[in-house]
Amino acid sequence: MAEIKIKSVARRFGKVEALKSIDLTVADQEFLVLLGASGCGKTTLLRIVAGLETASEGEVWIGDERVDRLPPRDRKIAMVFQNYAVFPHLTVFENIAFGLRMAKLDQNTVDKRVKRTAELMHIDPLLERYSGQLSGGQRQRVAVARALAMEPEVLLMDEPLSNLDALLRMEMRAELKSVLAESKTTTIYVTHDQVEAMSMADRIAIMNKGEIVQASDAVDIYRNPSHRFVGSFIGNPPMNFLPAKPLEGSMWSVANLQLPGPAHPSNATDSQIEFAIRPEDLTVGDATTEGAMHVKVRVVEPLGSHLLASCLVDEQLFRVVLDSDHPITSGDSLYIKPMMDRIRWFDAKSEHVL
Amino acid sequence: MQTRALPYLLLLPSVILLGVLFLYPFVLVAWQAISDDAGQLTSAHFSEMLGHWKFNTAFKNTLYLTLAVVPIQMVLALYMASLVTGMKRGRDAFLYIWTIPLGISDLAAGIIWLSIFEQSGFLNSFLVTFGINEQPETFLGYQNKGTIFLAIALAEIWRATAIVLVILVAGMGLIPKEYQEAAEVFGASRWQRFTKVTLPLLKPSLQTALILRVILAFEVFAVVAALGGTNLPILMGEVYQWQFVLRDPNVAAAFALVILGISILCTLVIMWFLRTPKGATI
Numbered sequence A: 001m002a003e004i005k006i007k008s009v010a011r012r013f014g015k016v017e018a019l020k021s022i023d024l025t026v027a028d029q030e031f032l033v034l035l036g037a038s039g040c041g042k043t044t045l046l047r048i049v050a051g052l053e054t055a056s057e058g059e060v061w062i063g064d065e066r067v068d069r070l071p072p073r074d075r076k077i078a079m080v081f082q083n084y085a086v087f088p089h090l091t092v093f094e095n096i097a098f099g100l101r102m103a104k105l106d107q108n109t110v111d112k113r114v115k116r117t118a119e120l121m122h123i124d125p126l127l128e129r130y131s132g133q134l135s136g137g138q139r140q141r142v143a144v145a146r147a148l149a150m151e152p153e154v155l156l157m158d159e160p161l162s163n164l165d166a167l168l169r170m171e172m173r174a175e176l177k178s179v180l181a182e183s184k185t186t187t188i189y190v191t192h193d194q195v196e197a198m199s200m201a202d203r204i205a206i207m208n209k210g211e212i213v214q215a216s217d218a219v220d221i222y223r224n225p226s227h228r229f230v231g232s233f234i235g236n237p238p239m240n241f242l243p244a245k246p247l248e249g250s251m252w253s254v255a256n257l258q259l260p261g262p263a264h265p266s267n268a269t270d271s272q273i274e275f276a277i278r279p280e281d282l283t284v285g286d287a288t289t290e291g292a293m294h295v296k297v298r299v300v301e302p303l304g305s306h307l308l309a310s311c312l313v314d315e316q317l318f319r320v321v322l323d324s325d326h327p328i329t330s331g332d333s334l335y336i337k338p339m340m341d342r343i344r345w346f347d348a349k350s351e352h353v354l
Numbered sequence B: 001m002q003t004r005a006l007p008y009l010l011l012l013p014s015v016i017l018l019g020v021l022f023l024y025p026f027v028l029v030a031w032q033a034i035s036d037d038a039g040q041l042t043s044a045h046f047s048e049m050l051g052h053w054k055f056n057t058a059f060k061n062t063l064y065l066t067l068a069v070v071p072i073q074m075v076l077a078l079y080m081a082s083l084v085t086g087m088k089r090g091r092d093a094f095l096y097i098w099t100i101p102l103g104i105s106d107l108a109a110g111i112i113w114l115s116i117f118e119q120s121g122f123l124n125s126f127l128v129t130f131g132i133n134e135q136p137e138t139f140l141g142y143q144n145k146g147t148i149f150l151a152i153a154l155a156e157i158w159r160a161t162a163i164v165l166v167i168l169v170a171g172m173g174l175i176p177k178e179y180q181e182a183a184e185v186f187g188a189s190r191w192q193r194f195t196k197v198t199l200p201l202l203k204p205s206l207q208t209a210l211i212l213r214v215i216l217a218f219e220v221f222a223v224v225a226a227l228g229g230t231n232l233p234i235l236m237g238e239v240y241q242w243q244f245v246l247r248d249p250n251v252a253a254a255f256a257l258v259i260l261g262i263s264i265l266c267t268l269v270i271m272w273f274l275r276t277p278k279g280a281t282i
């Protein structure tokens, strides 16, 4: 049983608040992905769980034990470091075997585990090399293999596949996922890569500026962002946002449209809430279409599977995903109709969903 | 072509300077050790040196002194460097204090320790004042060879550990923290982190420090002269004796070549022993 509980963990570096009261529970055997922009505190959180950094406040529990005063080696974890930290004075074999040797496993087990994890990460031909003789991607896979060889209850991975080419990354992420599911490991996995996050995660925790703004499964995060940041961060391209002005009843005026939305807040004034929709949740009509928004096309990017049109509405950027064979060029007018059940509304001040 | 020659061209002045100031005198000394006044090759000077009753003693004393001093210095310096490197605050203050002996010449260091150990020195005053001894003792008398050896070893350790410390602190500072962290996460204890990570990554610095110290230990002179006079013969002391007291520069040159020989030998042994494995980049 290795459930990870992070309770009100905060971390300050002088004046910088790297983490602001993080609460997060990772269930036993769960694969949780931490996703967030650069500098939002992912590594810091991981290092606190590992014990390499001390929290300014809060508690960390692994299983039934409070671990935030324990040294890293007593926490039964393994970690893949963002900067690899592959020992330069040891061969690849000895690097992967490092933790096993510290745990005093017999040579047979060491050999077996090193061989298996090396094969898994496709680095078995490199076992006799030193880290100085490896490419960045190979070194990174050594770091992953070193952690996997431990067969830990808790595995912390800080962007473990960031340096691999797209094809290898896809392959590795499938293998990682299946190995970890089989071994019943509880995993926290940090990445910048949304596709990676969505494809691997049981649950994704989105971080922004030292806070976890939403933790849920991939579809929920994509469809129902609880926070404006999530909508603007997840999805490629991300959600479109437009200011909404209050009308009669719970109607709102968005660009040239009148849309039913949430009940008016008591102190409603202009632009206090925002209309949001994903670029693919729009249907294309023409000038006569009822309830269509009129946008001006600025740039068209043919992306193979679809066209991405960057348009303007009231001087605001508005992206639309179109069929690849849609005849359109910049300067054209476009009439688009939002799918009503896909519209989301956000409070412009608190940025929370309404 | 031009760019390939450039580094050598830039190195040339220093090579010429070394050649003139080091290689040329070295050849002269070497020649002096193996030739007679008529300019004929001879092994007479070496025979005379080897046949002299003090040669074996001086050779052994030098070796023993090196064996006693250098390992203790290395261990001490490693320990101190680990402490300093682990410090968050005040590391500079400690470093400054610990490196004070570096600023003192070896003769001055010898005299400082002489003032402690001599008959009217601090140690005797202390022992007599507190009634531990009735009479001052002659610690450094010719019959107390062991004490002389100890005093010299002590003075050398006090004087020259700092240079090792400085080299090792610089070396440890270059080891990225992430390796320690990785070792810690993967279950290494403090001691294991030291032996499995710090020491191997410190090899280049250890090599430098060890070679420097061993060579300097073979050339120990002023501290021995101050504390032991001629009671504890050592190789460098013999060079001085033959050159300036016995006025036989040929035998003095032979002694000098012996020192050079064992220095080179030890350097090679150390370099081999602390070599980094082929392919590893540390």
Ligand SMILES: Nc1ncnc2c1ncn2[C@@H]1O[C@H](COP(=O)(O)OP(=O)(O)OP(=O)(O)O)[C@@H](O)[C@H]1O
Binding pocket: A013, A016, A017, A018, A036, A037, A038, A039, A040, A041, A042, A043, A044, A045, A082, A192
């Ligand atoms: N030792 C430190 N001293 C001061 N500030 C720090 C320290 N470590 C991290 N920070 C700050 O804390 C914040 C979070 O850093 P962290 O490394 O956790 O980001 P991250 O989410 O891992 O980013 P990336 O995706 O680029 O790796 C950053 O603003 C960073 O500048």
Ligand SMILES: [Mg+2]
Binding pocket: A042, A043, A044, A082, A158
């Ligand atoms: Mg990071």
